[in-house]
Amino acid sequence: MHLPLAGFRVVSAEQYGAGPYGTMHLAQLGAEVIKIEPPRIDGKGGGDTARAVGPHFLSKGESLYFQSFNLNKRSLTLDLRSEEGQQIFRDLAAKSHVVANNMRGDLPEKMGLNYEALKDINPAIICAHLSAYGRDNERAKWPGYDYLMQAEAGYCSLTGEPGGEPQRMGLSMVDFMTGTIFSIGLLATLLDAQRTGKGRDVDTDLLSAAVHQTSYPALWYMNEGDETARTPRSAHPTATPSQMFKASDGWMFVMCQLPKFWDILVDRMGREDLRGDPRFASNADRLAHRGLLTQLLDDEFSKQPMSHWQDLLAGYVPVAPVYELGDALDNPWLETIGMRDSVDHPDRENIQILASPIKLDGKRLPNRAAPLLGADSDAILGDLGYDEAAIAKLRAGGII
Template identity: 75%
Template sequence: MSHLPLSGFRIISAEQYGAGPYGSMFLAQLGADVIKIEPPGSQGMGGDTARAVGPHYLRDGESLYFQAFNLNKRSLTLDLNAPEGQAIFRKLVATSHAVANNMRGDLPAKLGLTYETLKDMNPAIVCAHLSAYGRDNERARWPGYDYLMQAEAGYCLLTGDPGGEPQRMGLSMVDFITGTIHAIGLLAALVDAQRSGLGRDVDTDLLSAAIHQTSYPALWYMNEGDVTQRTPRSAHPTATPSQMFKAADGWIFVMCQLPKFWTIMVEKIGHRELSADPRFAANKDRLANRAALTATLDALFETQPMAHWQELLAGHVPVAPVYGLDQALDSPWLRRTGMRDSVDHPDRPGMQVLANPIRINGQRLPNRPAPLLGADTDVILTDLGIGADELAELKLAGIV
C-alpha cells in the first residue's frame, strides 16, 4: 500500500506481554511508527518478557509467542528508571503523538508516563494507559492477568457444561479485547489532539473491559435479576436450536437464531414434520424441550459427516464445523481470504503469521516481522541528535 491511515504518526509504547502489545500492533499495522520501549539487558535478561515465553523459539531465544503481538514495530532499549533514560524518553516524546503503556496501575505516574508529567514537553501528547484494575483505586498496585479477569467477571461459570467445573475460555480473550479498547481510546484522543492541540490521559483496565463484555446478560441480571446459566452443548441461553450437534465425524454448530432458520433447516434436512411437532413448534416450545430436540437432531446429523451438512445448509442456515486449531488454520478459506501471511524474519525466512483482520480498499495490511531486541536503538537515538560517542557511553552504562 502506498499510504496507510496512520502513516506519519509516532507512538511510543512502554509495553510487555499480551494486552498492550496486541492493541499497539494494530496501530503499527495501520501505518503508525510504534516504538516499543524495552528494558536493556544482557544474557537474554532484557526486553519484553514475552520474548522468553515458550515453548517455541527462533534462533538466540527469540520466541514465536513474541511475534504474535509485535509485528511492524521498532524496538528501542531504554532504562526508564534512570535519569539519563528519562531524558532520552522526554526528548522522544517531543517528536511523538502518543505514549502508551500496559504497566501496573501505580507505575505510569512513577515513570513519568502521564499527561501531567509530559504536557510541558508536548501539549498534544496522548497518554494511553492499560492496567489490570485501573490507576485510581486501592487495587492500582495489584498485578493481574487475563485468566483472573475471566474468573472475577463471571466468565468461568458461564463456560462449559452445567454442573461441571468452572472453565476459562481457551484463548486470552480479555487481553485481546482490552488491547483493542486501549487502541480505540488512544485513537479517539489522538483525533481530538489533532484538532485542539491538546492531549490527555486515556485509561482502560482488564477487569472493566471483561465486565463490559458481559453485555446483555449483565443487563438481564441488573434489571430483571436473571442470572444467565451454563447450557449443554454451548447452547444459546434463549434461542434454540443454537448449539453443537454430533455429526458422523465430529461436531457441527447450527444457529437458528431466528424462527425462519428453524423452518429452513428442517426443510433442507428433509424433515419438515419436526416443525409440526408441538414440542418444537415455536422457540419457547423448543426451549422447554431442548433435551428431546437435541437427541432428535443428533440422530439425524450423525448420519452424515460435517462437510455434508455444511454444504447442505451453508448460505441458508448459519452453520459451521467445530474444528480443532490445526483444522481451523489449515482451512483453505484462510488462503482464500488472505488471513494467512508470511514474513521473512532474520532467523526464520518465510515465517508464517496471521494477517490483520482489517482491510483498506479491499487489501490486507502489510506485515513485517517483530523486531529483534534493540534493533532500532541506534537509528532512533541518532535521529534524536545523540552522537556516536554519547551512544557508546549510554550502552556502556546500561541505559540503552
Template identity: 70%
Template sequence: MGKAESGMSTTLPLEGFRVLSAEQYGAGPYGTMYLAQLGADVIKIEPPSKNGKGGGDTARHVGPHWLREEESLYFQSFNLNKRSLTLDLRSEEGVEILHKLVKNSHVMANNLRGDVPAKIGLDYESLKAVNPAIVCAHCSAYGRDNERAKWPGYDYLMQAEAGFCALTGEPEGPPVRFGLSMVDFMSGTQMAVGLLAALLDAQRSGKGCDVDVDLLSAAVHQTSYPALWYMNEGDVTPRAKRGAHPSATPSQMFKAADGWMFVMAQTPKFWPILAEKIGHSELTNDPRFDTPVNRLKNRDVLSGLLDDIFGTHKVAHWQSLLEGSVPIAPVYRLDQALDNPWLETIGMRDTISHPDNPEMKVLSSPIKLNGKRLPNKAGPLLGADNDAVLGEIGYDADAIGALRSKGVI
C-alpha cells in the same frame, strides 16, 4: 516482504504518527500492533539487557518455541511492524531520552501495573509540559485510580472474576476459562480505540489527555446482554449444554457421524429452512417446537431428535447441505482451523522474513483497506532500532556508545 505487504499500495492511515509504548506481554502490545499495521511508527520501549542476558519484553522469553536464544516465536504474535528501543526509564539519562522522543511523538502508551506510570513519568501530568498534545494511554489490570492499582493482574483472573469461567463449559462440569487470553485482546483493542479517539481530538485542540482501560472493566463490559438481564430482571444466565445460546434454539453443537458441528437457527426464520433441508419439515408443526418459546422449553427433546438425524451423516454432508441457507460451521481442532483452505482464499495467512526464519508464517491483520490486508513485517529483535531511533533525536555514534556502556540502552 509478506504477501499482504506486497499487495498494499495505499498510503496507510496512521503514517506520520509516532507511538511510544512501554509495553509487555499481551494486552498492550496486541493493541499497539494494530496501530503499527495501520502505519504508525510504534517504538517499543523495553528494559535493557544486563551482561547480554535478559531484558526486553517478558514475551521474548516465553517458550516453548524459539527463533534464537531469548527470542521467542510467542513474541511475534503481538509485535509485528514495530521498532525496538531499549531504555532504562528509571535513569536520568533514560528520562531525558524519553522526553526528547515525547516532544516529537503523538502517543505514549503502556500496559504497566496501575501505580507505575505516574511513578516513572508516563502519564499526562508528567508529560504535558514536554508536549501538551501527547495522548497517554494506559492499559492496566485494575485501573490507576483505586485501591487495586498496585495489584498485579492477568487475563485469567479477569475471566474468573468477571463471570466468564462460570458461564463457560458444561452445566455439570467445573468452571472453564477460554482457551485463549481473550480479555487481553479485548483490552488492548479497546485501548487502541480510546487512544485513537483522543488522538483525533488532540490534533484539533492541541491538548492531549490520559486514556485508561483496565482488564477487569473490559471483561465486565463484555458480559453485555446477560449483565443487563441480571441487573434489570435478576436473571442469572446459566451454562447450557454444548455451548448453546441461552435463549435461541436450536443454536448449539451437534454430533455428526464423524465429528462435531455448530448449527444456529439463531433467528426464527432459520428453523423451517433447517427442518426442510434435513428432510424433517414435520418438526415445524410439532406443538413442542412450533414457536421459539416452545423450542426453548423443549430444548433437550429437540436436541435428542436432531442428534439422531445428524448422526446419520458426516459433517461434510451437512455442511454442503446447509451452508448458505442455515448458519453452520465444523468444530475444528486448532490445526484444522489454521489449515483451512478458506484462510488462504481470504488472505488471513501471511509469510514474512525474520532474521532467523526467512519464511516465517504469521496471521494477517483482520483489517482491510480498499480490499487489501494491512502489511506485515517481523517483530524487532531486542534493541534492533536503538541507533536509528536515537540518531533521529540527535545522538551520534559516540553518544550512543556511551549510553550503551552505561546500561541506559
C-alpha cells in the same frame, strides 16, 4: 498502500500481551510504534518478557510468542529508571503523538508516563494507559492477568457443561479485548488532540473490559435478576436450536437464531414432521423441549458426515464445523480470504503469521517481522541528535 496512521509516532513502554496487541494494530495501520524495552545487563536478560515465552523459539532465542504481538514495530532499549533514560524518553515524547503503556496501575505516574508529567514538553501528547485494575483505586498496585479477570468477571462460571467445574476460555480473550479497547480509546483521544492541540490521559483496564463484555447477560441480571447459566452443548441461552450437534464424524455448530432458519433447516433436512410438531412450533416451545429436540436432531445429523451437512446447509442455515485448532488454521478458506501471511526475520525466513483482520480498499494490511531487541536504538537516538560517541557511552553505561 497508503496507511491511515502513517506519520504518527507512538512510544510504548509495554510488555507481554494486552498492550502490545493493541499497539500492533496501530503499527499495522501505519503508525511508527517504538517499543521501549529494558536493556540487557551484562549481556543478560532485558527486553519484553514475551521474548522468553516458550515453548517455540527462533534460532537465537527469540520466541514465536513475541511475534504474535509485535509485528511492524521498532525496538528501543532504554532504562526508564535512570536519569539519562528519562531524558531520552522526554526527548522522544516531545517529538511523538502518543505515549502508551501497560504497566501496573501505580507505575505510570512514578515513571513519568502520564499527561501531567509530559504536557509541559508536548501539550498535544496522548498518554494511553492499560493496567490490570486501573490507576485511580486501591487495587492500582495489584498485578493482574487475563485468567484472573475471566474468573472475577464471571466467565469461568459461564463456560463448560452444566454441573461441571468452572472453566476459562481456551484463549486469552480478555487481553485481546482490552488491547482492542485500548487502541480505540487511544485513537479517539488522538483525533481530538489533532483538532484541539490539547492532549490528555486515556485509561482502560483488564477487569473493566472483561466486565463490559458480559454485555446483555449483565443487563438481564442487573435489571431483571435473571442470571445466565451454563447450557448443554454450549447452546444459546434463548434461541433454539442454536448449539453443537453430532454428525457421524464429529461435531458441528448449527444456529437457528431467527425463526426462518428453523423453517429452512427442517425443509432442507426433509423433516416436515418436526415443523408440524406442536412441541416445536415456536422458539419458546423449542426452548421448553430443548432436550428432546437435541436428541431428535442428533439422530438425524449422525446419519451423515459433517461435509454432507455443510454442503446441504451452508448459505441457508448458519452452520460451521467444530474444528481442532490445527484444522481451523489449515482451513483452505483462510488462504482464500488472505488471513494467512508470512514474514522474514533475521533468525528465520518465511515465518507463518496471521494477517490483520482489517482491510483497506479490499487489501490486507502489510506486515514485517517483530524487531530484534534494540534493533532500532541507534537510528532512533540518531534522529534525536545523539552522535555515535554519545550512543556508545549510553550503551556502556547500561542506559540503552
